[in-house]
Amino acid sequence: MDTASTYGLSELAMQLLVGLSRSMILFIISAGLSLILGVLRVPNVAHGSLYMIGAFAAFTVNTVIGGSLGFWLSLILAPLFVALVSFAAERALFCHLYEREHLMLLLFTFALMLILGDMVKLFWGVEYKSVTAPDILKGSVIILGQPFPTYNLFLLVIGPVVGFGLWLFVNKTRVGKISKAAAVDRMMVGALGINVSWVFCTAFVIGCFLAGLGGALVAPTMGLTLGMDHAIIMEAFLIVVIGGLGNIWGALVGSLIFGVTHSLGVMLLPQFAIIFPYVAVVIVLIFWPRGLLKSVW
């Protein structure tokens, strides 16, 4: 009856590694969400749609260019396209709402989600799409005597790289430092003669870029369907909440909890695997209602 004992230790380690590599994608997406939440104080409901656009754009780049060059280019071009879309939406519409009530901002991102979701249907159609990884990332490597997909190993490498890049941006660049200051006290930043609206724009576009990158990275691991935006956004939200709103390291902790509890769930009770992360979230929130790490506001 005890399902865990039927697995060896190395299988357990393998399952955890798969969970960790899934955590990396969740981390990249939720770090972007957290950045936007921290600086603009808006839960960006459209984040999932931008992730979906990233994945579909990666599909297009892969089909147009093809080969492994297409894949590597898609990792750059797809997030850039998403950043462009979000830049247009922010400058044309969103930036006029910053003075309004919070609820209006949130509902606007919901409107954006509805519009972008149907735009994807309009441009890419309703068919199931898939992207193949380049040869170098196909197959699997042997770790601890078990085969482990190379692509997941690649994800395990790229997650920390993105995290380090984001850390560099927030702590070492001028724009990053200003966004951090704007997250704490936007009035003061404005009083110092900095155009807060553009700071918000930068943070928003970078956050959306990360959503697009997450989409481009996830493309080879799953079939691309229209519902993928709904599925991811709630997970990313919960990760950001348990990590501490606006805290990028909190997003990392949250995604690790999410990914690992999910893979444990797959081992223990496959039918209820998706419930495990939610239970973990509820437990965290009952004891640390404001998240595990310090939130920025």
Place this chain on the structure above:
Amino acid sequence: MFKGMIHKGALSALAGLLAVMLILPCLIPRFYVYLIASILVMALLAMSLNLVVGFGGLFQFHHGVFYGVGAYAVALLITKTGLPQWICFVLAPFAAALAGLIIGLICIRLRQLYFAMIQISLGSLLWALAFRWYDFTGGDDGIHGIPMPDILSGIHNSYYFILTVFTLSIIGLFFILSSPFGITLQAARDNAQRCEAIGVFVRRHQLFAIVIASFFAGVAGVLFVVLEGSVFPDLLFWVLSLEILIMCLLGGWFTFAGPIIGAALMLSLRSFIGMQTEYWTLILGIILALLIFFLPQGVWGYILEKVKSRKEAVVEREA
């Protein structure tokens, strides 16, 4: 005295409206009867949400959960226990209120966005349970063909049942909102600090409001089951919760009747635009964006504002 006369006028207008609603099913095709019945269900749900969001000022972002709990409670009670259906109809809203009490107790410690977030996570847990627990809730298929009492068979009978329950519920909601409790709730929304200073236990009032709203959401859930005869996990999904928030916004936040107008507009737009094009969500998104930019007080809120300013102009001229 003037005020009393308006009240009388409004009352007779409402009685007239009710009379029209009673005769209507005999005059229009079945499809429209069904549409109006589903509007009534959604309107009740949106009104219960407006009690907490518009009048209570709480960020109740996952109100759909209580609707789903009510619907699932009645479906499970009917299919799993031998209780008579009418008793299940009565019990289910209490199940929703209990869910409201538990979720409310956990959420109420927090404010604003944190409140919203923890509510969304608790709601998602319930959704995930309903989605996966195949043996009990039927998983993502849901439960279909729930047996209804004979008296509710046919769209006309269920229409009249829904209309009756809806009317009773909005009368109940109206009295709750105009009771001292309702007025205190609005005062706590406008200035929580001052309310606490004069000795109002704000959190307890807000918790009570959540429980009442969940109860009425549960009633709406029961009505949904009466109308459709089935339940599925989408009832608990967060997209529905955001949609009813939009209905409240569309009609008008701080007005009593706003959510009814919002639900009516949204559902009729959905069924008529949905017939013409498959890009209904695109159009909904555009409508929502336009509303946020140009009509943030909602359709009904805008009408009330215009009526009020005209009345004031008349008073000024007479003075």
